[in-house]
Amino acid sequence: MAVAVIRTVILYIIIVFAVRVTGKRQIGQLSPTELVITLMLSELAVLPMEDMQKPLLAGVIPIFVLVIVEFFVSAVVLKSIRLRRILNGRPMPIIENGRINQQNMKKIKLSLDELAEELRILGSYDIETVSEAVMETNGQMSIVLKEDYEPLCKDNMKAKKEERKVPAVVISDGEIQKEGLLKAGIDKEQLKSILQKNGCSSAKEVFYMTSKAKNSYFIVKKEKKQ
Amino acid sequence: MRNIIIPAVLFILVITFVALNLFYITDNASRLDAILVSASDAAKNGDFEEATAEVERFKEEFSAVGKYLFAVIQHNEVDDVIFSSNRLLALCNADTKEQFLSEIEVTRESIKLIRDAEIPYLENIL
Numbered sequence: 001m002a003v004a005v006i007r008t009v010i011l012y013i014i015i016v017f018a019v020r021v022t023g024k025r026q027i028g029q030l031s032p033t034e035l036v037i038t039l040m041l042s043e044l045a046v047l048p049m050e051d052m053q054k055p056l057l058a059g060v061i062p063i064f065v066l067v068i069v070e071f072f073v074s075a076v077v078l079k080s081i082r083l084r085r086i087l088n089g090r091p092m093p094i095i096e097n098g099r100i101n102q103q104n105m106k107k108i109k110l111s112l113d114e115l116a117e118e119l120r121i122l123g124s125y126d127i128e129t130v131s132e133a134v135m136e137t138n139g140q141m142s143i144v145l146k147e148d149y150e151p152l153c154k155d156n157m158k159a160k161k162e163e164r165k166v167p168a169v170v171i172s173d174g175e176i177q178k179e180g181l182l183k184a185g186i187d188k189e190q191l192k193s194i195l196q197k198n199g200c201s202s203a204k205e206v207f208y209m210t211s212k213a214k215n216s217y218f219i220v221k222k223e224k225k226q
Numbered sequence: 227m228r229n230i231i232i233p234a235v236l237f238i239l240v241i242t243f244v245a246l247n248l249f250y251i252t253d254n255a256s257r258l259d260a261i262l263v264s265a266s267d268a269a270k271n272g273d274f275e276e277a278t279a280e281v282e283r284f285k286e287e288f289s290a291v292g293k294y295l296f297a298v299i300q301h302n303e304v305d306d307v308i309f310s311s312n313r314l315l316a317l318c319n320a321d322t323k324e325q326f327l328s329e330i331e332v333t334r335e336s337i338k339l340i341r342d343a344e345i346p347y348l349e350n351i352l
Contacts, residue, residue: 001247001298002346005240010351052300052343056352 255341
């Protein structure tokens, strides 16, 4: 039992490490090679975990080999377009100039219901509004709406544009974020007075605080325990 | 903080169970081994009546421990000891000293394997 617990912890650490170094994309975003590696990694980890007769190294060595192979394949795929096409396939146009490409749908075995579902997920409830739809190599669909249905943006309104910045997170769950303070351009004393102005005596009372621009702060106080 | 406390408590419970399991198995293995050693000594002195009594005691004690062992270790390891103890009893009754002594060693080895498999030696982990 103790051996099983120790082995499980060791394999957990190794698998987390392996998944971390091979990339952190979600299942739906994995390329075919990454999906194969993920499936094989999980299978390999389970064997020495449940069968104590199997040496731990019988699972660990193949895991490391897979990680190395994945590194090698991704490095080669990055360099060679041809190999990338062979291993990952090509993006497949499903709707072209507003017309559904039925041949390509048959090729990737995509039903009309599935196409409608994908379009709904992307915010388009009517196939008629879509000009282009492409099934990407990672299995996700991307679309371009017809000009008439595109949402208004500043560019096509010729409106004045301002530079937009990602807000700096100054406090997260009661903890002051040093990087956020630096980004917001304030020190701890200034932060203290800002918090006091907003009815908080310390950072511990703040659940979330961001700074978008100078003197523009967004503060969410912690809910009091009942 | 509460988010950490619950998994920490569960982890401590698992570790406690593992430690108790380790203690229970090693302790019982030593006790059962001692019974086998006294059965072996009795047989060496030609006292097969005493040896039979010790083997019967071993069977009785192992059947109590075995119920728990079936839940925590591989069944074939427990079965091996049960078969071996049955053979021991038959050999006892047949007064075959050499065969009895060699079967005792086999049974002791099976018990030792069960105990050693539970101890987290580096060899076991790897």
